[in-house]
Amino acid sequence: PRDDARWRPFYGPLSASSQRQAMVIVNVMFAWLVQAGYLAGNPLSLSRQRARRARPRIVRYLSPELWLEVKTYIQGMPVQTAREREHHARVRWLFTLLYLGGLRITEVGTNTMGRFFRRGDENGTDRWWLEVMGKGGKERLVPATAEMMTELGTYRRARGLPALPSPGEDTPLVLPVGRSLKPLTRAALHRIVKDVFNGAAQSLRARGEDHAQRADRLEQASAHWLRHSAGSHMADQQVDLRLVRDNLGHASLTTTSQYLHVDDDRRHRETDEKHRIDW
Structure with missing residues (x-):
């Protein structure tokens, strides 16, 4: 300390x-x-x-399999007491922001729920967006997907708030447990994320030595790994890199292209299956 x-x-x-x-x-x-x-x-x-020289690709990210382990751990967190239920709701919402929104940990702490807004598209369909004040004072629009808005409503109701925020509302994106409406510090948010990663790692270790290597990797993870995971998983799902760039607030496609990779095991498996000489 x-x-x-x-x-x-x-x-x-x-x-x-x-x-x-x-x-x-x-x-x-x-x-x-x-x-x-x-x-x-x-x-x-x-x-x-x-x-x-830029590194050829991002390596600090969670594979889809490890990401599933983290989500499973969050779903299994205790909810017996009111405080546990509130903490569980907060953890689930925080990880939603970091993964679905690709937000940096500092962006979670400095932005408010009043930055969610609804705008009609060319077809007259209303879509929700989150306006984020990010690194270097730059603003970007993050798509607030239907899944994200559902999670926002669930979290707000758990805190006794209306499901949807009002324009300009100054409620922090993530709140402390209890009645306080003050924003959490970067260190506090970081500790919440690390506790989840460490807990998920312990759950893996409990299954036996075969899972020790994956547990070690989870213990190394931080909040920023979720942002890298978001970019990597979007690239793996063949989301247009220009869209990934804008979602994450990158200055250029050069940065975003570092997410163009697949899991090494899958790369090995598909190379073995599909790249053959067949003598």
């Missing part, structure tokens, strides 16, 4: 990714000094180490 005297984040060398991030930050600071007229030039502008 950060309040522990033994917490020493800078003990030992920085990892390569941390070094690159530090160089990016220092470069931005130098660039600002140039723009402010304090320096004649940026000494880091000639550095070749700032460039970083």
Whole structure:
């Protein structure tokens, strides 16, 4: 814990990714000094180490099989007491936002239910959307699918609220257990997600050593893995990459294309079945 005297984040060398991030930050600071007229030039502008080749694909995601394990664990959470029922409803809604909406954990904490709105399409059909203020202050429209709106209504009713939010309503997207209407911090939301992943991992371990590797992977997962999982699963289902890009708020298709992969086991199986020499 950060309040522990033994917490020493800078003990030992920085990892390569941390070094690159530090160089990016220092470069931005130098660039600002140039723009402010304090320096004649940026000494880091000639550095070749700032460039970083993108990884060929996203690897921190949940396969459909692991995602099913997480959903099954959530469905089996205790609901005997009022507090347990409220927590269960909150967990289910939080994972809905992170997966169906592809939201970042900070976006869950900083946006409100009043950002849901209904708009008619060219055929006169009303469709729900969620306007998200995201990374870098950029706004994007996330499709609020019928499934998402059903889950929203279920969660709101569990909290004693009307099924649909009113325009401009300042109710946080996810609420604390109890009567408080204050938004949860990023750390609190992160802890909820990690607790679920750890619980699902323990359930896997209880089935035997054959499931230990999958349990290890679940224990490594974080909230951002759900966003990567959303992108990966949409790409696997052949959703147009331009649509995936806009749903997740990516700046370019280059970022989105990293989700173009299938599970390695499935890749091996289909290669074995369909790529043959047949001598």
